[in-house]
Amino acid sequence: MKQARRRQSRTCLTFVMTILLGTICLGGLAILVGFGLIPQMANDAFGAPVSTLSPFQRTYLSLQLLIHQDALTLPVNPEAQPVQFLVKEGETANSVAMRLYDLGLIRDREAFRAYLIYSGRDTRIRSGTYTLSAAMNALEIAGKLQDPLSQEVVFNILPGWRAEEIAASLATSGINVNAESFLEAVRQGKKGEEPLASYEGFLFPGSYRFLRDVTAEEMVQAFYHEFERSVTEDLRNAYAQRGLSLVEAVTLASIVQREAVVTEEQPLIASVFYNRLQQNMKLDSDPTVQYALGYGEAWGTWWKVPLTLNDLSVDSPYNTYLYPGLPPGPICNPGLSALQAVAYPAETPYFYFRAACDGSGRHLFARTFEEHLQNACP
Incomplete structure (x- = not known):
């Protein structure tokens, strides 16, 4: 019953507004502006208009908003899902209104454009990607487009x-x-x-x-x-063939990630750690000690460089200088190349590596500890 009354009221209002619009066209604008009836009704329903409108513009736009009030305040589809809507740099309010209408996000593009001009939002639409929905009404959509920051x-x-x-x-x-x-x-x-x-x-x-x-x-x-x-099924199968669980594989990949500066060396570094694990040798990896130390005000980072001899003796299950095997869990979040290197390592005889002395980020690899010492920088 209330909805029927509301529709009847809307119909009467539309009829009255149409008559009033005709009155405006016939020269009755001065009377309407003088009484301020239409602008006041629009102000009550849609908020205050932008101050730069002329009296005629304010009255005309107010009338348009009141006539199309349902189109502005009712959503197209209350059950609609969100969609992405891109406002291009320099795009006009008219273009935005047209595309919103074509996408079924608003009921009436001319009414939407009238509201943008009435409220001053036509000059404040910002470029960017917005999450909008036909479950929002036109006023809500207009408000969303005013955010100077992309959502x-x-x-x-x-x-x-x-x-x-x-x-x-x-x-x-x-x-x-x-x-x-x-x-x-x-x-x-x-x-x-x-x-x-x-x-x-x-x-x-x-x-x-x-x-x-x-x-x-x-x-x-x-x-x-x-x-x-x-991390595909092929990678997971490759880990299993090497006797590693997924967590163990990610843990090893995290160490490889932190050790390698040059991506192409990751399979080589992975091979060194596999070789050491097979011989029950400790991994002796500096990044595991850095992880154990954590952030320090003295060094201002999560990864202390250089490490001291005292650092290498920090008592932590993550310290692979003290404890054999893999640490309890990953020390960082490795990228795909490091994860692939652990699945498909190089086949090498190396058990040691250290940073090259040329500042390239590359490493020198060695089979024996004696060779490893010979690779030290002068």
């Missing part, structure tokens, strides 16, 4: 970052997630058939797009799903 943020994870480094980059990303909540989500790990004590190592490096109001849990799951997609 989406590009967020990057570099290969070799540990979780704390990812968390630290959130502060300047524009994403509304703080470091503490992100790290808590990482430490929660994964439950189920293939549990993970932590997502460290499984936060797959790459470029991601997130809404600014994404949650920490949603971010972690996005990184993990990309890991699941990228």
Whole structure:
């Protein structure tokens, strides 16, 4: 009954507005402006107009908004899903209104354009990618397009970052997630058939797009799903053939990632660690000690360089100078090339490597400890 009355009221209002519009065309504008009836009704329904409108513009646009009130305040489809909408640099309000209408996001493009001009939003539309929906009404969509910042943020994870480094980059990303909540989500790990004590190592490096109001849990799951997609069944089978579980393979890949400066050396470095594991030799990897030490104000980084002899004796299960075998878990989040290097390492006789002395980032490899000592810089 209320809806029927509302439709009847709208019909009457449309009829009255049509008559009033005719009155305006016949010279009655001065009377309407004098009484301020139409502008006041629009002000009550749509807010105050932009101050730069002339009296005629304000009255005419107010009338248009009142006539098309349903088209502006009712969504096209309350059940619609969000879609991405790109506003190009320099695109006009008329072009935006037309494309919104063609995509079925608004009911009436002329009414939408009239509201943009009435409210002054026609000059404040910002370029960028927006998440819009036909479940939003035209007024809500117009408001969304005023955000000077894109609703989406590009967020990057570099290969070799540990979780704390990812968390630290959130502060300047524009994403509304703080470091503490992100790290808590990482430490929660994964439950189920293939549990993970932590997502460290499984936060797959790459470029991601997130809404600014994404949650920490949603971010972690996005990184993990990309890991699941990228680490194929072939890679997993290759790990198993070498006697490694998935966590062990990622742990070894994380060490390879931190040791290698030049990507093409990763299979060589992986071969050294495989050779040492087969001979029950300790891995003696500096990055595992750096991980154990963590962040220090004295060195201002998560990866202390250079390490001292005292550092090599830090008592931590991650210290591969003290404890044989692989550490308890990954020390960083390796990229795909490091994960592939662990699946398909080079076949070499090497048991040692050290940084070359030319500053190239490459390494010198050796079969024996004596050769290793000979590779030391002068």
